[in-house]
Structure formats: C-alpha cells, structure tokens
Amino acid sequence: MNIDPILDGEIRAGARLMRDLDDRRPDAIAMLKALYPHTGKAYLVGITGNPGAGKSTVVDALIAHYRANNERVGVVCVDPTSPFSGGAILGDRIRMQRHALDPGVFIRSLATRGHLGGLSRSTFDVAHVLDAMGFDRVLIETVGVGQDEVDVMKAAHTTVVVTVPGLGDDIQAIKSGLLEVADVLVVNKADREGADRTERDLLHMLDLRATGERKDVEIVRTIATRGTADGSGITEMAAAIERHRGRAWSGPEAAARASARATAHLGELVRALLADRASRAIQGRGGLGEIAQALVDRRSDPWTVAEELVSSL
C-alpha cells in the first residue's frame, strides 16, 4: 500500500480512493487507517441551511476568497437527493464549474442515496482524504433538513447556517435543530427585502434559546451572488468564521471540543458498522419484507426477532 500519492496531493489518487471508499473496499479502509496520522491539519467548515438558501453560491464565493489567500480548498457536497431540490449535484457542479480547472480546488459530491445511515461516515472519510491530500480548507455543504444532515455537521470545526429573508417558514425550519448547531448565522440574499427583520428574529431566537450563558453566534449578511466583491459580505463571513475558530479551537475549550469531535466520529463508525452487520443478518433471514410478513401474520414476534438479530451479530 502506497499512501505517498495521496500525501503528495495527487488528484487522481485522491479521486480513486474516494471511489473505493464509496464501495467500502477493505483496501481503501486500510488506506484511511494509514493516512490518519497525517491528518488533523485541515480546517473544516460546514455550510448548511434550507433548500435554495444559496449554500452553493456561498461555497463558491468562499472558495474564491480562500483561493485569493492561496489556501487549497476541498469541497464535499452532500447531495440532497430530496424532493426539495432534486438534481442539486448538477446544479452545484455548474455553479462551481469555474473552479473545476483550478488544481487548488477539489469538489466531491456525495449522494444521499446509497449512504443510508452512513452519510456522516462518508463525509468524515472524504474529509480525511482531503485533509491528508493537504487541502487547508474543507467546505462541507449539506441541506439542513434532517437529522442525517445535522449529524454530518459534527465533522465541521465551524458550522455556518445559511438562511434568507422571509417570513415565518424559514425561521420556523431553522428552529428545528439547525440553530442548535450554528456557530455563524448568515442571512444570505440580503439584496432582498426583509433582511433587517430576519436578523432581528434570529437575534431574538438566540436570546430565547440561551440557557445560562448565551452561545456566541455572529450574524452576517451576505449577497453571495456578488462573489467576493465589496458589499457581498463574504469577506466579513470568512472573518466571522476565523473569529469562531479562534474562540473555539485555540482557547481552553479546544481540548474538550476535539474530544467531542473524535467521539462523534467514532460513534458514526460504530453505528455504521453495526448497521452493515444488521442488514446482512436481515438478508440472511430472507430480507426485511419476509421478516415483516412473519410479524404481521403473528408467526413471530418483534422482541424475539430483534434479540435473535442482535445476538447473531
């Protein structure tokens, strides 16, 4: 096994490894194990938020910002193969196309489908490969609609939640879990009416949420379609990310955070391995449909089946 091409940042070697990881090939996992000591240098920024909030546009502008500072940027787009925004991979690809020829940028899309329960594991895997390849920044875009996506954000050092001006709905949606994970809140599409109001609502919610000490969350307005131009807010957003980085990852909290992040990663891996085994055990008993029918017909009971499945792992 030769990890040098990966450590040298060779794009083709990285892409091949990521494909092999998708197929859960044992030699690819062995490669990850060998790479692990060489990781821990990249800074991971998660970008999440409602469908269509402008996440990809923000990511595109951030890539340009970091490239202007000579940082190499890896991107993981977790594609929501969701009813909200089907075909997002294509959209993201087109949107970020202008970076495609830049050897300092590597964009990888992960489809939700086929990663059931393992989305977070796959994100961690790909992020580790990008880290080993020497990318300074890894941006992770995911739609914040479900627990899966929120879990994905556990891989990030700083989580940015993108929202847009508008009444009620967006704010409501953001309430459910997303606000919890936000380190930086972005009001994108600030060229639209209502950004003031949205910012006030967000501030209000942050205050309501505060139990004991209020989490230090900055709110930044952006117009991501303006890229890195003055007034786009992208420079300010990047600065807010750096301030969070300073607070969270260099102060006394850093050790506890690093430990929580490692624990989350391990938890994902254990869960995913158990899920793999469980699904093999279920196949061994004729599949879920077969088992369900036996339960419906009262030929078996769920307690016994569950015990048998778990003890067969």
Ligand SMILES: Nc1nc2c(ncn2[C@@H]2O[C@H](COP(=O)(O)OP(=O)(O)OP(=O)(O)O)[C@@H](O)[C@H]2O)c(=O)[nH]1
């Ligand atoms: N007016 C305005 N439109 C924007 C802004 N940022 C993004 N958009 C537009 O909003 C639409 C959605 O942008 P995307 O970047 O694809 O949003 P997304 O959150 O990545 O979408 P999904 O990945 O499908 O959930 C596009 O038509 C963008 O051009 C902005 O700052 N102002």
Ligand SMILES: [Mg+2]
């Ligand atoms: Mg997108």
